[in-house]
């Protein structure tokens with residue numbers, strides 16, 4: 001069987017890119033690191049998700065069965081447009097194809113157990129459909145100055161600004177590319193602002209990012 005490709009569509013150009021590697025940065029907003037009782041990191045906290053974590057916004061997100069506390073993390077996502085290795089920070093933006101809306105879904109109960117045991121997080125972070133993606137835009141002019149909100153069933157849960165990223169986007173691109181060749185279609189989840197919280201089956205999550213738009217995600221019912 002052919003492996004299915006997850007295609008990213010950029011608006012307004014209509015350009016498409018098949019999704020590649022999925023990098024995620026944890027604790028990249030001081031306010032969020034603090035709410036989970038974590039230290040503010042002195043270098044990026046990087047983890048990755050597998051290809052089956054990707055999920056389109058137009059299908060109900062399946063509720064995972066291997067944990068109980070599923071939480072939303074609304075994030076600005078960087079889409080890489082061309083290949084690079086050891087990218088200088090000053091050239092980083094020339095490797096970006098666009099910016100999008102993503103949810104880094106997390107089974108917080110499982111993650112807490114894994115963290116306590118000093119084990120990797122993947123089971124709590126990289127499971128199927130743990131990376132729903134919404135709109136992507138190739139018209140974002142100032143990615144360091146975007147407003148991010150996340151509403152659950154109409155109630156505001158998260159509200160942040162990309163200017164508060166501890167490690168800004170050019171730094172992340174440069175830093176990641178020291179260890180990994182970045183390729184077209186690679187995605188970087190840049191971290192979530194404060195206000196993460198629990199979801200239940202049937203919830204409606206709306207993530208809006210200024211300059212991109214808003215995307216609706218629906219958790220599947222019981």
Ligand code: MG
Pocket residue numbers: 024025026027073075104189191192
């Ligand atoms: Mg996250």
